[in-house]
Amino acid sequence: MSLVKPAMRGLLGKRLRFHLPIAFALSLVAAAGFKYGVTEPRKQAYAEFYRNYDAAKEFNNMREAGIFESVRPSGE
Template identity: 80%
Template sequence: MVLENSDIVHAAFWCVTMSLPKPVMRGLLGKRLRFHLGISFALSLMAAAAIKYGITEPRKQAYAEFYKNYDSVKEFNAMREAGIFQSCRPTGEN
């Protein structure tokens, strides 16, 4: 049997034995929890900040702008004249 150069390299590759690293048997849960709790805490803070400044603050601004010029008596009179209320009639009716 004649061996070629590639066969020798291939055979030498399979002859080398490597030891596998030992599996972690202790503390794996604690290590993973510390890692994932940190990530989840950071993501929850980012989500809370995004909701506060992306939804809540613009909504507060919109309500403040609306009520800055809102006249409730004028709105009540407009609804009364439109006949929306059962308890009070429009001005022209008795």
């Protein structure tokens, strides 16, 4: 009884024809999931934050708190 030789010729091409479309489809699913699961909510959060953000008011609050060394509070 002898062992059957493995089919080595064309093995890479045969495996690629099977695995390459699967890898491509999974990468598209991962990219779409990241886009709609991470980046879109992040963009919405930034848009909501800057919709109500007042930079001058925030600066005055930080100035009054004494965060800046070069800007005196308005009371001094």
